[in-house]
Amino acid sequence: MKKGFALLELLVVVSFFALIGSAVYVFVIAPPKTTTSISERPSREERTLPLEPVVPPPPTTSPPTVLPPAQPKPPPMSPPQSAEPSPPPTQPPPSAPSPSLPLPPSDSNAGVYSGFFGFPEKFFTDSVVPKEQMVKVADTQYQSLKKMHNGNAPYSFARIEYDPPVYGTTLPNGIKLGDAAFPGLNTGHPRWEVMAHEQGHNFFGGTSVWYNTLGVPGPFLQESLAVLSAFYTYHNILEDKQVFGIDEKTIESLNYDFTNGRNYQKSQYELYLSQGKKFDDQNTLTSQALDYKMIEYGEKHGWQNYTKLAKAFENGIASQFIFQQDGVSAVERSTYIIAALGIAFNKDFRGDFQLLSFPIDDTLYNEIYSKIIEYTK
Ligand SMILES: [Zn+2]
Numbered sequence: 001m002k003k004g005f006a007l008l009e010l011l012v013v014v015s016f017f018a019l020i021g022s023a024v025y026v027f028v029i030a031p032p033k034t035t036t037s038i039s040e041r042p043s044r045e046e047r048t049l050p051l052e053p054v055v056p057p058p059p060t061t062s063p064p065t066v067l068p069p070a071q072p073k074p075p076p077m078s079p080p081q082s083a084e085p086s087p088p089p090t091q092p093p094p095s096a097p098s099p100s101l102p103l104p105p106s107d108s109n110a111g112v113y114s115g116f117f118g119f120p121e122k123f124f125t126d127s128v129v130p131k132e133q134m135v136k137v138a139d140t141q142y143q144s145l146k147k148m149h150n151g152n153a154p155y156s157f158a159r160i161e162y163d164p165p166v167y168g169t170t171l172p173n174g175i176k177l178g179d180a181a182f183p184g185l186n187t188g189h190p191r192w193e194v195m196a197h198e199q200g201h202n203f204f205g206g207t208s209v210w211y212n213t214l215g216v217p218g219p220f221l222q223e224s225l226a227v228l229s230a231f232y233t234y235h236n237i238l239e240d241k242q243v244f245g246i247d248e249k250t251i252e253s254l255n256y257d258f259t260n261g262r263n264y265q266k267s268q269y270e271l272y273l274s275q276g277k278k279f280d281d282q283n284t285l286t287s288q289a290l291d292y293k294m295i296e297y298g299e300k301h302g303w304q305n306y307t308k309l310a311k312a313f314e315n316g317i318a319s320q321f322i323f324q325q326d327g328v329s330a331v332e333r334s335t336y337i338i339a340a341l342g343i344a345f346n347k348d349f350r351g352d353f354q355l356l357s358f359p360i361d362d363t364l365y366n367e368i369y370s371k372i373i374e375y376t377k
Contacts, residue, residue: 200229
C-alpha cells in the first residue's frame with residue numbers, strides 16, 4: 001500500500017483541487033432567522049443546483065438556495081481557484097499569540113492552524129465574540145477536523161480569505177467568506193457552521209481520491225459529509241472547550257449558530273418525509289435527510305464514533321473494492337454510507353434508512369461492511 005502512496009497522494013491533491021471550485025454546495029447550510037422561508041421554498045429550487053461534474057468545470061457556481069430573505073443575495077461566486085496543489089501559506093503560522101504581547105494587526109488575525117486574511121475590521125467588530133476568540137474557534141475547527149480524519153489533513157494551515165461576493169466556499173488551502181457571511185447578518189454571530197462546513201469539504205476531498213470516487217457527482221455524500229463535519233467540530237469543541245480556551249460567551253454563540261443549523265436540517269428532513277421520501281442522490285433534500293440522521297446518531301451514540309466513518313472514506317481501503325469500476329450508482333452510494341455508519345456505531349441502521357426509502361443492496365452491504373471493519377480494526 002505504501003509504495004504507490006506518494007503518487008496517489010499527488011493524485012488526490014490534484015484531482016480534488018481541480019474539482020474544488022465546483023465543490024460549493026455551500027448553501028445547504030442553515031439560514032438563521034425564520035423557518036418560513038424554508039418550508040415555502042419549493043424543492044424544485046434545490047434541484048436547480050448544478051451537479052458536480054467529474055471534469056473541472058468552467059467557472060460557474062450556484063446561487064445560494066437557503067439564505068434568509070433578509071440577506072443580500074450574493075452574486076454568483078467567483079471562479080474556481082487554481083487547480084494547483086496548495087502552496088504553503090504566504091506567511092508561516094505564528095505561534096500562539098500571547099495576550100500580554102500586542103501583535104501587529106495582521107498577526108492578531110491568525111492563530112496556529114488558521115487565520116483570517118483581508119477582512120475589513122467590520123467583520124470582527126460586528127461579532128458578539130472578540131476577534132481573539134474567533135481565531136481560536138477557527139483553530140479548533142481545524143484541529144477537530146484533523147482529529148475526525150485520524151490525523152490526516154489537506155494542509156497544515158487554513159487560510160480564511162475575504163472575498164466580498166461569495167457567501168462561503170473552499171480554497172485549495174482554506175476557505176473564503178464574503179459579505180453575506182458577516183456576523184452582522186447573523187445577529188452578531190460568526191457563521192461558525194459555514195466555516196466548518198467548507199473546511200469539511202476540504203478535509204474529505206483534499207485527502208482522498210476514494211472519497212471523490214464515491215461522492216462525485218451530486219450532493220448526497222459531498223454535502224452530507226460536509227454538514228456532518230461541521231457538527232463534529234461543534235461537539236468536539238464543546239467537549240474540550242477548556243483545553244481549547246473557548247470562553248462561555250463564544251460557546252453561547254456556537255450554540256446559537258448550530259442550533260439554527262440543526263433546526264434547519266431537521267426541517268429539511270421533515271420536508272423529505274412529507275414530500276413522500278423520494279430518494280434521489282442528486283437532490284440536496286435527500287442529502288439533508290441523511291444529515292439529520294447522522295446528527296441524531298452523533299447526539300445519541302457519541303460523536304467520537306465518526307472518526308471511524310471518516311476512515312471508511314480513506315484511500316487505503318479503495319483497492320479492496322471493484323463495484324466502483326463502472327461508476328458508482330445511487331444504490332452503491334447509499335449502501336456504502338449506511339454500512340460505514342453501521343461500523344462507526346457498531347449498529348445496523350438498515351431499518352432506519354429503509355424507512356426513508358434509501359436503497360440498499362444487501363449483498364454489497366455485507367461486502368462493504370466486512371471490508372471496512374477489517375480496515376478500521
Ligand atoms: Zn457544501
